[in-house]
Amino acid sequence: MLDLTPKEITERKALRINPCKTCQPAGALYCALGVHKCMPHSHGSQGCISYHRSVLSRHFKEPAIATTSSFSEGACVFGGGSNVKTAVKNIFDIYDPDIIACHTTCLSETIGDDLNTYIQQMDIPEGKLVVHCNTPSYVGSHINGFFNMMAGFIEYLAEKSETCNGKTGIFPGFVNPGDMREMKKIAGLLKADYIMFPDTSGVMDAPITGRYDMYPKGGTKISEIRGLGAVRKVVALGEITEQEPCMVLKRKTGVDSDILPLPIGIANTDEYVMALARLTHAEVPYVLEEERGQIVDIMLDASAHLFGKKAAIYGDPDTVLGIASLVLEMGMIPKYMLTGTPIESFNKKAAALLEKYGVADQCTVKANGDLFELHQWIKNETVDVLIGTTYGKQIAKAEDIPLVRAGFPVLDRHAHALQPIVGYKGALRLVEMILNAILDKQDRVCADEDLEIVL
Amino acid sequence: MWYALMQKSLCYLNLAGKGVVIMTADILEERKKSIISSDFCCHGDGKGISCEKVSVSGSVSQRACVYCGARVVLNPITDAFHIIHGPIGCSSYTWDIRGSLTSGSDLFRNSFSTDLKERDIIFGGTKILETAIDEVVAKHDAKLIFVYATCIVGVIGDDIEAVCRAAEAKYNILVIPVKAPGFSGTKSQGYKLACDAIMKVIMPAFDGSKIPGSINILGDYNLSGEMWIMQGYFQRLGIKVNATITGDASLETLQTASKSVLNIVQCAGSSTYLAKRMEQEWGIPYIKVSFFGIEDTSNSLLRVAAALGDEAVMKKAETMTKIESSKLQDFLTKYKPKLAGKKAAIYVGGGFKAISLIRQFNELGIETVVVGTQTGQKEEYDIIRELSSPGTIIMDDANPSELETFMKEKKADILVGGVKERPLAYKLGVAFCDHNHERKHALSGYDGVKNFVEEINLSINSPVWELLA
Numbered sequence: 001m002l003d004l005t006p007k008e009i010t011e012r013k014a015l016r017i018n019p020c021k022t023c024q025p026a027g028a029l030y031c032a033l034g035v036h037k038c039m040p041h042s043h044g045s046q047g048c049i050s051y052h053r054s055v056l057s058r059h060f061k062e063p064a065i066a067t068t069s070s071f072s073e074g075a076c077v078f079g080g081g082s083n084v085k086t087a088v089k090n091i092f093d094i095y096d097p098d099i100i101a102c103h104t105t106c107l108s109e110t111i112g113d114d115l116n117t118y119i120q121q122m123d124i125p126e127g128k129l130v131v132h133c134n135t136p137s138y139v140g141s142h143i144n145g146f147f148n149m150m151a152g153f154i155e156y157l158a159e160k161s162e163t164c165n166g167k168t169g170i171f172p173g174f175v176n177p178g179d180m181r182e183m184k185k186i187a188g189l190l191k192a193d194y195i196m197f198p199d200t201s202g203v204m205d206a207p208i209t210g211r212y213d214m215y216p217k218g219g220t221k222i223s224e225i226r227g228l229g230a231v232r233k234v235v236a237l238g239e240i241t242e243q244e245p246c247m248v249l250k251r252k253t254g255v256d257s258d259i260l261p262l263p264i265g266i267a268n269t270d271e272y273v274m275a276l277a278r279l280t281h282a283e284v285p286y287v288l289e290e291e292r293g294q295i296v297d298i299m300l301d302a303s304a305h306l307f308g309k310k311a312a313i314y315g316d317p318d319t320v321l322g323i324a325s326l327v328l329e330m331g332m333i334p335k336y337m338l339t340g341t342p343i344e345s346f347n348k349k350a351a352a353l354l355e356k357y358g359v360a361d362q363c364t365v366k367a368n369g370d371l372f373e374l375h376q377w378i379k380n381e382t383v384d385v386l387i388g389t390t391y392g393k394q395i396a397k398a399e400d401i402p403l404v405r406a407g408f409p410v411l412d413r414h415a416h417a418l419q420p421i422v423g424y425k426g427a428l429r430l431v432e433m434i435l436n437a438i439l440d441k442q443d444r445v446c447a448d449e450d451l452e453i454v455l
Numbered sequence: 456m457w458y459a460l461m462q463k464s465l466c467y468l469n470l471a472g473k474g475v476v477i478m479t480a481d482i483l484e485e486r487k488k489s490i491i492s493s494d495f496c497c498h499g500d501g502k503g504i505s506c507e508k509v510s511v512s513g514s515v516s517q518r519a520c521v522y523c524g525a526r527v528v529l530n531p532i533t534d535a536f537h538i539i540h541g542p543i544g545c546s547s548y549t550w551d552i553r554g555s556l557t558s559g560s561d562l563f564r565n566s567f568s569t570d571l572k573e574r575d576i577i578f579g580g581t582k583i584l585e586t587a588i589d590e591v592v593a594k595h596d597a598k599l600i601f602v603y604a605t606c607i608v609g610v611i612g613d614d615i616e617a618v619c620r621a622a623e624a625k626y627n628i629l630v631i632p633v634k635a636p637g638f639s640g641t642k643s644q645g646y647k648l649a650c651d652a653i654m655k656v657i658m659p660a661f662d663g664s665k666i667p668g669s670i671n672i673l674g675d676y677n678l679s680g681e682m683w684i685m686q687g688y689f690q691r692l693g694i695k696v697n698a699t700i701t702g703d704a705s706l707e708t709l710q711t712a713s714k715s716v717l718n719i720v721q722c723a724g725s726s727t728y729l730a731k732r733m734e735q736e737w738g739i740p741y742i743k744v745s746f747f748g749i750e751d752t753s754n755s756l757l758r759v760a761a762a763l764g765d766e767a768v769m770k771k772a773e774t775m776t777k778i779e780s781s782k783l784q785d786f787l788t789k790y791k792p793k794l795a796g797k798k799a800a801i802y803v804g805g806g807f808k809a810i811s812l813i814r815q816f817n818e819l820g821i822e823t824v825v826v827g828t829q830t831g832q833k834e835e836y837d838i839i840r841e842l843s844s845p846g847t848i849i850m851d852d853a854n855p856s857e858l859e860t861f862m863k864e865k866k867a868d869i870l871v872g873g874v875k876e877r878p879l880a881y882k883l884g885v886a887f888c889d890h891n892h893e894r895k896h897a898l899s900g901y902d903g904v905k906n907f908v909e910e911i912n913l914s915i916n917s918p919v920w921e922l923l924a
Binding site: 001002003004006010012013014015016017018019021022023024025026041044045046047048049050051052053054055057058060061062063064065066067068069070071072073075076083084086087088089090091094095105106107110111136137138139141206208209210211212213214340372391394 | 511512513514515516518519520521522523538541542543544545546547548549550551560561562564565566567568569570571572573575576583584585586587589590591594595605606607609610611636637638639640642855856859874875877878879881882883884923
C-alpha cells in the first residue's frame with residue numbers, strides 16, 4: 001500500500017499528491033442544501049455537479065439534489081447566460097423550489113460570466129428567488145465555497161432592521177447534521193430562540209419514509225435568513241470558516257458576531273455555552289453540567305491510556321483545530337496538524353493552541369498541505385493514531401496505525417453524519433473512538449501473556 | 456410536491472390500444488423525447504429514443520463529463536502516473552474511486568494534480584505542468600504519464616500537447632496528453648479520448664509479430680477482480696490473454712496488445728471505438744461480449760472460442776459452459792422462489808450492461824419494468840425494446856424525479872444503479888444493487904451470478920424492510 005511514498009522529503013513546487021481538500025463548489029452545494037426548499041445550481045459543465053452530488057451522497061448516504069447549467073462548447077465561447085436562464089426557468093417549472101442558489105465553477109469564472117447581471121435579466125416567477133455566489137475552484141477549497149455560499153445568501157436576503165427580533169443567530173460551520181442537532185440541543189437548553197444557518201439536519205439525515213422528498217423537512221427557512229439582519233447577535237462556530245459570512249452580515253445589517261472555535265472538546269464547548277448564556281441570561285441547566293461532569297470523568301479515566309500518545313490530525317481547518325484542542329485536554333500530543341485548505345491563519349491558530357499547552361516544539365503544523373506529505377512525516381516519526389477523513393485509510397494500512405474517522409469526507413462508514421463530535425456528547429463520542437482505536441490495536445499486537453481482560 | 460405537479464400536468468396516453476396508462480408528470484418538455492415505452496413511443500416523435508446528447512440545462516442530470524469518461528477508462532492502468540492538470544476538484548473526486556484491483560503496482564491509487572491557482576489561470580499553467588512532470592520523473596521511476604486537461608485548461612489554452620512532447624523527448628518515456636475539457640461533449644467523448652491515448656501507448660511497441668490464438672480483453676476494469684474471473688476462464692480454455700484493457704493493466708502488458716488475433720469487448724460503450732481503431736491499424740477483428748449472467752457468459756465464451764476457430768478450444772468451451780451452468784442450477788433453484796415475480800428497475804451507465812441485466816433478471820423470473828442508461832446508444836435501445844416486456848419504460852439520461860415517478864408507477868421492488876441512486880431507492884423503500892464503481896462483489900462470470908443473486912436477495916429480503924411500517 002502506497003509503495004510510492006519515500007521517507008525522504010523533498011520540496012515540491014508544482015505537484016499536488018493525495019489532496020486533503022476538494023474544490024469550492026462542493027462546499028457551496030452543501031451550504032445550499034441547508035436551506036429549506038432550495039435547489040442548488042452549478043453554473044458550469046455537467047460533470048462538476050455530478051461529482052459534488054456523488055461525494056455528498058457517499059459521505060451522508062443520502063440523496064444530494066442539485067442542477068447544472070450543462071455548459072457546451074458554444075456556452076464557453078458566447079457565455080453561459082442563456083444556459084442559466086433556461087436552467088432557472090426549467091427548475092422552477094419542474095422542480096418547484098422556493099429558491100435557487102447558483103454557484104459558479106472554474107469554467108464560468110474564467111470565461112467571465114456575470115451571474116449578478118444574468119439574475120437581474122431573468123424572468124423569475126412571483127414569490128420565488130434566485131441568489132448566487134462566486135466559487136472559483138482555483139481559489140481556496142470546499143471550505144471557501146461553503147462560506148462564500150453563506151455570504152451569498154446573506155448578501156441577497158438578510159434585511160437590515162431597526163428592531164431586534166430577540167433571536168440569536170447560530171452559524172454552525174462546515175459540520176455534520178448530527179453536530180448541528182447537538183448545537184441546537186445546547187442552544188435550546190440555554191433557552192435561546194435561535195436561527196441556525198445553514199442547517200442540514202432534517203435534510204442530509206432525513207428519515208426513511210417510503211417516499212422521496214426532493215425537499216425534506218429540514219433547512220433554514222428563507223424568512224429566517226432574512227431575519228438574520230434583526231438578531232441580537234450571531235454565535236458563529238469555526239474561527240476560519242465564519243469570518244467572511246460574519247463580515248458580510250455586519251456590513252449589510254450591522255449585526256455583530258461572536259466568532260468562536262468549533263465546540264469540539266471541553267474548553268471550546270464551554271465557550272459556546274457561555275456565549276449563549278451571556279446572550280440569553282439563562283443559567284446553565286443541571287443537565288449540561290451533568291454532561292460536562294460525565295465527560296471530564298471519562299477523560300480522566302481515558303488519559304491513563306492516552307497521556308503522551310501522539311496523534312496526526314488532518315482535514316478541514318476548524319475541525320482539525322477543535323480535535324487538537326480535545327486531545328491536548330487529555331495530555332495527548334497533536335504531533336501533526338494538517339489541512340489542505342490554503343488559509344494561512346490556520347498555522348497561527350494552531351501554533352497558539354500548541355503554545356498554550358507547551359508542546360509547540362514537538363508538533364508540525366501545515367495549511368495548504370497534502371496527505372502525501374503527512375505520510376512522509378509519519379514515515380520519519382510515527383504516531384499512535386490518525387484522526388481525520390477516510391482518505392487517511394491508505395496511510396493507516398501502510399503504516400499499521402489505527403484510524404479514527406472524523407470530519408469530511410467519511411466515505412466508508414455509516415451513521416457518522418448523524419452523530420456529533422461537538423458539544424460534551426460529541427467529546428464523549430470522540431474520546432471513546434480514540435480510546436477504542438488505540439486499545440484495539442494494543443490488544444491485537446500485544447503478546448498473549450500481556451493480553452488483559454480488565455483495563 | 457410531486458403529487459401537486461402531477462395534478463398540474465397529468466397526461467394519460469392510451470398506448471397502442473393496450474390501455475397502458477403513462478403519467479408524464481414531472482417531465483421537462485425537452486426530456487420527453489428521451490423517454491419511451493417499450494411497446495409504443497409515447498413521448499417521442501415516433502422515431503425512437505433521443506440519446507447521445509448533452510443534458511438539458513436545469514435538469515438534475517446523473518451524468519458526469521468528458522474528463523470523467525477519459526479518467527475512468529485510463530485510471531485502472533496500474534503503473535501509470537495520472538496527472539490532472541487543473542484546479543483540485545477534478546483530481547479529488549476521481550481519486551481511487553473505481554475499485555479496480557491490481558496484481559502489481561498500486562501507483563494508480565495515488566492522486567496527482569497541478570492544483571492550479573488563480574495566478575496560473577491568469578499567466579497560464581504550462582510552466583507548472585512542466586515542473587510537475589519534472590518532479591514526478593526526478594523522484595520516481597516513471598515510464599508512462601497521462602496528462603489530463605480539464606475545463607479550465609481548455610479555456611486558458613495551455614498547449615499541453617507541446618509540454619508532453621517536450622517531456623517525452625527530454626526523458627525518453629511516454630507522456631500522453633488527454634485533452635478532456637468537461638464541456639467539450641458527453642462522457643462518451645471522454646471514452647474516445649481515452650481509447651486514443653491507449654493507442655498511443657500500444658503503437659510504439661508494434662513490431663508486426665502475432666501470438667496465435669491470443670486475445671485482448673477490452674472494456675473491463677477489474678472491479679472486485681472481475682477481469683481475473685474472465686482470465687481464469689480463458690486460461691482453462693487454453694486461450695492466452697495478452698492485454699487487459701484497462702483492468703489490472705500495466706505498460707508492459709498493454710504493449711503486447713498488437714500481437715493478439717482477436718479483441719473481445721466487454722463494456723461496449725467505452726471500448727468499441729478502441730476495438731475499431733485496432734482493427735484498422737493492425738487488422739485485429741473484435742466481438743462484443745458480456746460476462747453478466749449465465750446465458751451471456753456462456754454465449755460469450757462459446758463465441759470467443761468460435762471466433763478463434765480452434766476446434767479443440769471450442770470443444771473445451773462447450774464442456775466448460777455446460778458444467779459451469781449446471782453447477783449453478785441448484786443454487787438458482789434455491790433462490791428463485793425468493794425472487795420470482797419481483798419487478799426490477801435498471802439505471803446504469805451503458806446500454807450493453809442494461810441488456811445483460813434484463814436477461815439476467817429474466818433468468819431469475821424477475822420482470823424488468825424500468826430501464827435507463829446514462830450514455831446508451833440507439834442500437835442498444837433498440838435491443839432493450841425488443842427484450843423488454845410490453846409497457847417497460849425506457850429512458851436516456853434520467854434524473855431522480857423521473858426515476859422516482861416510473862419506479863413508483865411500475866412498482867419496482869429493486870433498483871440496480873450507482874452511487875447517486877442508492878439513497879434514492881432506499882428512501883422509496885426499494886431494494887438496491889450497486890452495479891457501478893462501488894460494487895463490492897464481482898458480478899461477472901458464473902461466480903458473479905452467485906454474488907449478484909445473493910446481493911439482490913439480501914437487499915429485497917432484508918429483514919429491515921419489515922420495520923418500515
